[in-house]
Amino acid sequence: LTGNDSTATGKGVLGDTKTFNTLVNNNGSYLVDRTRGSGIFTYDAKNRTRTPGTLWLDSDNVYNAAYDGAAVDAHAYAGQTYDYFQDVHSRNSYDGNGAELISTVHYGRSYNNAFWSGSQMVYGDGDGTTFVPLSGALDVIAHELTHAVTDTSADLIYQNESGAINESMSDIFGTLVEHHFNNKPDWQVGEDIYTPNVAGDALRSMEDPTLSGDPDHYSKRYTGTGDYGGVHINSGISNKAAFLLANGGTHYGVTVAGIGNDKTGDIYYRTLTQYLTPNSNYSHFRVSTIQAATDLFGASSAEVASVKAAFSAVGVN
């Protein structure tokens, strides 16, 4: 594929206008961004389930059609998430080696989910009631791309406690990316693409996991076999701890002094990439996070004290 690097404009899923990088040649404008790593490539599944599908080609480098919105956001938000890991954590793409970022949109029919396939991001259109096209939320895209970071670092097994930590890392960095770009930042997950007819709800809440029925304390963990042993359920325990570490608060009588988003991100990034292993459980997660904070701020630092308090507040001692 040859051509010239260009900048296009278009409307995202929620009708917001944005610019992004494309490659233009005699065929037209491709959703190819050659300015980041080995490139960002966005594809169209055309509502079938073959991936990656067809590399997205537009006729005039203007992406304002309703059908274009999911692709516009998948492409632009992948670029923003790339920038977060490069600029904030000096990680070049999800593997640290500039790996291509491949996304497919319009996957399936009324498909209410998004996922990292092991080699690419995939986004459904939603059924219009539970979800609108899922690439329309920056926290969702960063959630999926963080699975790729996890898989190329700690490689946490996607079941039981290691799977819950895997899921929580994706929610944590999804939220931190949303804050980094000040994109209607909050400590909820997927709120921008979830239940368009219901205001104020979200797929999950990190601030209060019980709002979606998930535990906010280790004593309330799910021990069944559903959801791969509760990976999207027991993530609430870690999500609440992360919320407390960044923002502070008192939870089940334990008070945590907040340390802010940037230090929280540095501690979790170092924990994920230097200490966690495929079989890490919540107990090892506590020890690892304390060690990462110790490396960064010192054993007697306020940051280490807050990490200890945050894990204690959710019953991981």
Ligand SMILES: Cc1cc(C(=O)NCC(F)(F)F)no1
């Ligand atoms: C239950 C359940 C939750 C999820 C989930 O988190 N999907 C990723 C997201 F990005 F769409 F949120 N999937 O099944």
Ligand SMILES: [Zn+2]
């Ligand atoms: Zn996930």
